[in-house]
Amino acid sequence: MTRFGTASRREYARPLQPVVDSAGWEPADIRSIDAWAYRFSPGDLDEIAAAIAAVRRKEIPIVAMTAADFPLPRLAPVIADARHELLDGRGFVYLRGLPVGDMTQEEVAIAYFGIGHYLGRPVSQNAEGHLLGHVKDYGGRSIDDLNTRGYQTTAELGFHADHCDYVGLLCLRTAKSGGASRFASSVTLHNRLLAQRPDLVEVLCRDFHYSRAGEVPPGKEPWYMQPVFSFHEGFFSARGVSSYIFKAQKIPGVPPFTPAQQEAVALFRKTVAECAVDLEFQPGDIQLLHNHVVLHSRSAYEDWPDPARKRHLLRLWLRDSKGRPLPPSVRENFIGVEVAGFMPKVPLDVAVA
Numbered sequence: 520m521t522r523f524g525t526a527s528r529r530e531y532a533r534p535l536q537p538v539v540d541s542a543g544w545e546p547a548d549i550r551s552i553d554a555w556a557y558r559f560s561p562g563d564l565d566e567i568a569a570a571i572a573a574v575r576r577k578e579i580p581i582v583a584m585t586a587a588d589f590p591l592p593r594l595a596p597v598i599a600d601a602r603h604e605l606l607d608g609r610g611f612v613y614l615r616g617l618p619v620g621d622m623t624q625e626e627v628a629i630a631y632f633g634i635g636h637y638l639g640r641p642v643s644q645n646a647e648g649h650l651l652g653h654v655k656d657y658g659g660r661s662i663d664d665l666n667t668r669g670y671q672t673t674a675e676l677g678f679h680a681d682h683c684d685y686v687g688l689l690c691l692r693t694a695k696s697g698g699a700s701r702f703a704s705s706v707t708l709h710n711r712l713l714a715q716r717p718d719l720v721e722v723l724c725r726d727f728h729y730s731r732a733g734e735v736p737p738g739k740e741p742w743y744m745q746p747v748f749s750f751h752e753g754f755f756s757a758r759g760v761s762s763y764i765f766k767a768q769k770i771p772g773v774p775p776f777t778p779a780q781q782e783a784v785a786l787f788r789k790t791v792a793e794c795a796v797d798l799e800f801q802p803g804d805i806q807l808l809h810n811h812v813v814l815h816s817r818s819a820y821e822d823w824p825d826p827a828r829k830r831h832l833l834r835l836w837l838r839d840s841k842g843r844p845l846p847p848s849v850r851e852n853f854i855g856v857e858v859a860g861f862m863p864k865v866p867l868d869v870a871v872a
Contacts, residue, residue, distance in 0.1 A: 523555060523557065523600060523601065523604040523608060523609075523612060526541065527541050527603075527607040527608060528540070528541045529541060529607070531753035532750055532753055532754055532755040533750065533753075534721075534724055534748075534750050535713070535717055535720060535721060535724075536713075537710050537713060537714075538706050538709055538710060538755045540706045540755065540812065541607060541608050541609065542608070542609055542610040542704055542705075542706045542809070542812035542813065543704055543706035543707050543710065544609050544704050544707065545704075545707060545794075546703075546794060546795065546796045549796045549798075552613055552615075552798060555613070556612075556613035556614070556615050557597060557601070557612070557613070557614050557615065558614075558615045558616045559594075559614065559615065559616040559617060562593055563593060563594050563597075564616070564617075564618065566591055566592070566593050566594055567591070567594070567617075567630050567633075567634075569590075570589045570590055570591060570629075570630075570633055571626050571629045571630055571633075573588070573589070573590065574588055574589060574629050574633070575625075575629070580865075581625075581628055581629055581632050581651075581865040582650060582863055582864055582865045584629070584632055584633060584636065585636055586633070586636040586637050588633070589629075589632075589633030589634075589636060591633070591634075591637065594634075595637060598634060598637040598638065599637070601614070601638065601807060602637070602638050602839075605638070605685055605807060605808075605809040606809065606839075606842065606843065609704075610704065610808065610809035610812040610813040611702060611806070611807065611808045611809065611813050612806075612807040613798075613804060613805070613806055613807075614634075614804070614805040614807070615801070615803060615804050615805075616803050617630065617631075617689070617803040617804075617805065618803060619689070619690075619691050619802050619803050620802060620803075624867045624868060625867060627689070627691070627833070628651055628833070628865060628867055631651070631687070631689050631805070631833055631835065632650075632651065632835070632865065634805070635687055635835045635837055638685055638687075638807070638837050638839065639683075639684055639685055639837030639838050639839040639840075639842070640837065640838045640839075640840070641835055641836065641837060641838075642682075642683055642836050642837070642838050642854060642855025642856075643836075643855040643856050643857055643861065643863060644681075644682075644834060644836050644855065644856060645668070645734060645856050646733070646734040646856060646858045646861075647864070648861050648862045648863045648864050649864060649865070649866055649869075650835075650836075650863050650864065650865050651833060651834070651835065651865045651866060651867075652670070652833065652834035652835070652836070653831065653832075653833065653834070653866070653868060653869045654670040654688065654831070654832035654833070654834050655670075655671075655829060655830060655831045655832070655869075655871065656671070656672060656673045656822055656829065656830070656871065657671040657672070657869075657871045658871045660672050662674040662676075662762060668732055670834070673694075673698075673819060673820050673821070673822060673830075674819055675816070675817065675818055675819040676761065676762070676816045676817045677759060677760065677761030677762055677788070677816055678701070678703060678759045678760070678761060678788075678791045678792075678795070678814040678815065678816045679758070679759030679761035679762075679763065679814060679815065679816065680705075680757065680758050680759050680810040680811065680813075680814055680815075681810055681836055682836065682852060682853050682854070682855055682856060683810060683836035683837055683838055683853055683854075683855060684809065684810060684811070684837060684838050684839040684842040684843070684853065685807055685808065685809055685810065685835075685836075685837040685839065685842075686807070686808050686810055686815070686834065686835070686836055686837070687805060687806065687807050687808075687834065687835040687837065688700070688800075688805070688806045688832045688833070688834055689803075689804070689805045689806075689832060689833040689834075689835075690800035690801060690802050690803065690804045690805075690806075690832055691802060691831040691832065691833060692802060692828060692829065692830055692831045693799075693800055693801070693802065693830055694820035694821060694822050694823070694829075694830035695820075695821045695822055695823045695828075696820065696821045697818050697819050697820030697821055698800075698817060698818060698819075698820030698830055699797040699798065699799055699800075699817065699818045700797070700798050700799070700800055700806060700815070700817060701795050701796070701797050701798075701815065701816045701817060701818060702795065702796065702798075702808060702813050702814065702815040702816070703791050703792075703794040703795040703796070703813070703814050703815075704794060704812065704813060705748075705755075705756075705757035705811075705812055705813060705814050706755060706757075706812055707794050708757070708787070708790060708791050708794045708814070709748055709755065709757065711790050711793075711794065712786065712787065712790055715786070715790075716783075716786060718779075719779070719782060719783040719786055720748065720783075722779045722780060722782075722783040723746065723747040723748050723783050723787065724746050724747070724748045724749070724750075725746055726744040726745060726746055727744065727745065727746065727747060727760075727764055727767075727780070728742045728743075728744055728764070728767040728768075728770070728773045728774075729742060729743055729744070729745060729758070729763045729764055729767055729852075730742055730762075730763045730764075730766035730767040730769075730770060731743065732763065732766065734856050734858055735858060736856075736857055736858055736859075737858070737859050740772075741770055742767045742770050742773055743852050744848075745758055745848065745849055745852060746758070746849075747759075747760060747783075747787065749845065749846050749849050750846075751844050751845055751846045751849075752844040753844075754811075754843055754844045754845075755811075755812070756811035756812070756843060756845055756849065757811065757812070757814065759791075759814045759816075760784050760787045760788055760791075761816075764784070791814060795816070797818070800832070809843070810853070811842075811843045811845065812843075836855055838853070838854060838855070
């Protein structure tokens with residue numbers, strides 16, 4: 520049991536059998552955020568401020584930071600509990616109360632990056648090598664475009680898992696309306712599908728084509744293949760059925776869905792929505808999700824006309840070298856995005872139209 524309140528339980532997971540895992544929660548189990556979120560104390564915030572000051576004093580570039588550069592003797596045990604909750608608990612954590620409105624963009628980036636390093640190694644989120652992502656409306660982009668990523672639009676996103684072990688989202692500003700964070704237990708989803716249609720679960724355990732959205736590593740195809748549900752060394756993991764799987768259908772050489780795949784995909788999308796919870800972000804909230812057991816999405820949103828008020832989240836993709844065991848074919852697609860000329864960088868913001 521951690522300070523986040525979940526007792527670990529797990530049985531050896533096998534294909535086409537119900538998965539027993541502490542990440543298999545029901546939506547009704549998730550009540551008010553304040554009942555299970557961790558709120559930074561004044562002492563925590565003083566420690567974070569001192570660590571930021573130490574990084575700036577030593578002139579350490581954010582891209583070169585390590586956990587040792589960001590000392591958190593008081594807060595480190597809390598983050599260790601958060602990692603345990605991600606790995607062996609419900610698979611998600613909220614940290615609340617970072618005073619982003621009183622911090623510069625550089626201070627926020629240093630704090631977020633420093634905390635992230637206690638959970639894993641930041642990896643690149645796009646072809647530009649961004650280790651710090653900016654989830655905002657880039658202007659004039661359509662989610663239907665093959666080379667547009669959903670986070671660059673105001674559109675509703677399908678349930679998916681990012682190319683890393685843990686994904687972190689830090690809220691800087693909220694939208695005028697909409698933009699609720701949605702997530703669902705992929706363990707619960709798998710078990711509900713298995714109870715209804717084990718034949719379609721068997722289909723979802725086979726490879727599907729996923730688009731790389733134009734971000735293609737050297738020597739690779741513009742798509743990759745991976746099951747929706749995977750099993751390895753007694754551990755279950757899942758991918759989503761989102762725009763990436765549908766965009767792949769438009770890539771030359773990718774075969775169209777079989778009738779069984781069409782039916783499996785439709786049932787997946789219907790059932791995952793029934794497993795989901797919606798939670799509203801507040802500025803200063805950090806949401807951490809374990810990609811292999813939690814699928815996430817977002818409702819569509821209307822933004823503010825004033826650029827200074829537009830919805831803006833900072834994203835981290837974190838790789839945990841001691842994380843959940845994955846099939847090698849799955850693991851190779853969970854190391855971030857590295858293309859030709861890849862150069863890691865930490866932009867404090869991005870220009871949008």
